[in-house]
Amino acid sequence: MSSPKESQVESTVCLTDVTLSERAGTTEKGASVASDSTETWSLELNERGLQVLYLPSFDILSIDETTWLGKVREPTPTPEVAPASPTSHGEPEQCPQVHSSALQPGQDDERSLEQMQTMVVEEVLKDIETACKLLNIPPDPVDWNMGNVQKWLLWTEHLYKLPSVGQAFQQLDGKDLCAMSQEDFHKLCPGCSDTLYAHLDIWKSAAWMHGRSSVTESPTTGQNVWPEADSSCSGQPVHLWQFLRELLLKPHNYSRYIRWQNKDKGIFKIEDSAQVARLWGQRKNRPAMNYDKLSRSIRQYYKKGIIRKPDMSQRLVYQFVHPV
DNA sequence: GAGCAGGATCCTT
């Protein structure tokens, strides 16, 4: 007989290991991951009647827009995917700041895809939030102590029916875990490294999306551990670094203007400085914004330790100081 | 010419 907690766990959206394993390690470069793509993400019921969302990792949301469009021409399960909250802040209609101006005319598909993407992300975040509450661990893997790591491992083993690997990770805390490469994972648990690595990547991505500073301290309070899913919808004045991050997290819309050069290191390149400045000006209602002013604002982040120039300084290339 | 670095000042919240 399952406990109420277990029921709650099972009722949440689960991430399966099938495509996670296939895709792990190939997800770094957003534009490069999409070409093969036998994988799809879909909603279906497994034998236990549970909702299962096939989502390789957050990076599936970072694929090249062309492939993405091709992939989801199939009928979409939108309503079931996100029965979701009436207070949802992810609805593009409610927060059009980021996407609308950059879309090509008549790109309704892109718009609806972004809506769906937002809903999928929300579901994944809910899943993580639920896990945090049940396990009593911080949402950001970097903040985990060794006990938290073991809890997460147990949870992941249960979720994906993996063999027990806790022993191999016994001396590791969250920082150690996050610093591990996929190869490191493979050395510790050859049989399930891909799944673990990809699952951790999702947690890291989620933490990155929300910014570590915005995450509440206690996951046990019943409060939302993710106060805002998107700064564009928070009602708070958005900071430039948040805005840039939002663009980077929506590469299917904005990779023409700004894209990751090395996501792990937080290095990104502004491909079209004029367009990025224009978008920033629109967001801030500053029609006179240009790249000169925007870059001056970016340089203000140097002192604050938010953004810096990479070691190998290149034009239009910057680096977030604290990447996930 | 475009981008970068940083000082100074002003405005908005």
Next chain:
DNA sequence: AAGGATCCTGCTC
């Protein structure tokens, strides 16, 4: 006060 916009000079590529 903080964050950002604006203007500026000087420099590098």
